[in-house]
Amino acid sequence: MxxxxxxxxxxxxxxxxxxxxxxxxxxxxxxxxxxxxxxxxxPRERIRKEAELALADPASVQYGETTGLRKLRDVLAAREGAKIGRPLDAADVVVTHGSQQALSLLAQVLLDPGDVVIVEEPAYTGALQVFRAAEADVRSVPLDADGIDTAALQGMLETGLRPTVVHTVSNFHNPRGVVLAAGRREHLAALADRFGFWVIEDDPYGELFFDGPPPAPVAALSDRVIRLSSASKILAPALRVGWLHGDRRVCEAVELLKQGADLCGSSLTHQIAAGLLSDESWLxxxxxxxxxxxxxxxxxxxxxxxxxxxxxxxxxxxxxxxxxxxxxxxxxxxxxxxxxxxxxxxxxxxxxxxxxxxxxxxxxxxxxxxxxxxxxxxxxxxxxxxxxxxxxxx
Missing domain, CATH: 3.90.1150.10 (Aspartate Aminotransferase, domain 1)
Incomplete structure (x- = not known):
């Protein structure tokens, strides 16, 4: 049968x-x-040189920590800490197999079947796949030239809707290309604190600005924000290096699930990414x-x-x-x-x-x-x- x-x-x-x-x-x-x-x-030639340096270390071809190579997490903690305006401990950073895996693991950690997730309209398709696979109740809030309409979101919350997660692509939105305005970032953070939902701030494009950097991350404004990013758009997709940081309990839960998903990432590509991201003048x-x-x-x-x-x-x-x-x-x-x-x-x-x-x-x-x-x-x-x-x- x-x-x-x-x-x-x-x-x-x-x-x-x-x-x-x-x-x-x-x-x-x-x-x-x-x-x-x-x-x-x-930067293929630079990646080749970093690969040669990494391969001189036998650890580069061995299993590594589930949360990622410590050197890479140190680099990411310093870079992300500068963006959110406060020190970030490497223990609060989890390196993932691209930021899509980070989103998938977060959905497993934060969502039970039937939990409400709010996404932007139109929405990033990868987020829709993840949240539907988690059997979430997916709702949407309109998106305009200033990003997610937080006034509309507040209206939904005041009618009694209680989301577990609000997902936003805050910088250069996929697909709309818009940037979440500074005032709306503050409003979204305040709503998260008031109503107790998690914000997943998905930011793979934030370094690719043309007319000046975007406003400070939502993660700089509330402890209820889990921030995701990736090296795919600025270095190479094939490195498969993404990361998340935020509440330590959430990071620890992500690590636990990641042990069952892939045990660890690639020590080799983590060393390559750490070398590239730590060379600030070249980067x-x-x-x-x-x-x-x-x-x-x-x-x-x-x-x-x-x-x-x-x-x-x-x-x-x-x-x-x-x-x-x-x-x-x-x-x-x-x-x-x-x-x-x-x-x-x-x-x-x-x-x-x-x-x-x-x-x-x-x-x-x-x-x-x-x-x-x-x-x-x-x-x-x-x-x-x-x-x-x-x-x-x-």
Whole structure:
């Protein structure tokens, strides 16, 4: 007799973005769908040198601590402590297999089935997968140009809703590209303290600012914030180095679950990441390069979309991160249907519906500017315009 799967698998679906990356792997398609850094900006030669240094130490190829290499946690504690404005102990840092694992482990630690989780609308798809797998009751709060609408959140709380977790991508939101305003950060922290929920501040893009750094983290304003980040966007995704820090009880619980998940991370990649992140003079120059190059690409894509569509669509002003959010002014445009025509014209994107919780976002789409050069992005915007015209005629 066939065996049934666990209840938590009911209603779970593969990430629309991951499926789309497979669909658009053709060399003739300019993919603006993924959230991938440009391989040319990944410091491969420097990583090679750090790997050679690490391999001189036999410990680099041995099992390590579940919470991560102590040297790396020391570096991360110093960097994160500077961001939140207070000393951070290495014991309060857990290194994970990318920040997605940190989010998954936190969901297991903090959530029981049926617990309420509030996410932003539109939402990061990886968060939706994690919280649905945890069998949470996922609700959403609108997102605007200043980030999560904390006034709307307060209204929900005052009607009696009691979330266990509020999740926010505070800097250069995926997919909207917006930054949570300083005043709203303060309000969110105050609401967490007043109503007793946890805030998961997900910040993989905070170092990639183009016009100046974002405000201080929400974690600087409340002890009820667990902060996540990653080296994937600034160093290399293949290192698989993410981290979280916050309440020590939570960190200890994450460590306990991580023992059952993977026992430990890669001592080798932890040593490599520690070497890169601790070399402040090199890292500052590397980040300056990323900000300049990605900023130029963001402007090229936004200008290309604006020039192509005029008042038929609005595009977010990308001030950091990797994404532009575009919304057509006509509600009749279905970007999920438009996608097939776009692929035929040699360009791909992620339809807004992939990020919906309570709303469909059927007239919106997400574009990634990080992987392609400025001229390719300009051409991709033109291809998207041709696809739009053909789709409208059909």
């Amino acid at each position: 066939p065996q049934s799967l666990a209840r938590r698998m009911e209603g779970l679906h593969s990430s629309a973005i991951r499926d789309l990356l497979t669909l658009t792997a053709r060399p003739d398609v300019v993919s603006l769908a993924g959230g991938l850094p440009d391989p040319e900006f990944i 500052d120059l590397h980040l300056e390069m990323l900000r300049a190059r990605y900023g130029s690409r963001a402007r090229a894509l936004a200008d290309g979309v604006a020039s192509t569509f005029g008042d038929r669509a609005g595009v977010s002003s990308a001030v950091g991160g990797m994404f532009c959010w575009t919304e057509f002014t006509s509600a009749d445009v279905d970007t999920a249907a438009l996608l097939q025509t776009a692929v035929e014209h040699g360009v791909a994107f992620v339809p807004g519906s992939a990020f919906g919780v309570a709303a469909e976002h059927r007239s919106a789409l997400r574009l990634c500017f990080a992987t392609c050069s400025e001229d390719v992005l300009t051409g991709a915007a033109a291809r998207l315009g041709d696809a739009y015209a053909d789709h409208a005629q059909s």
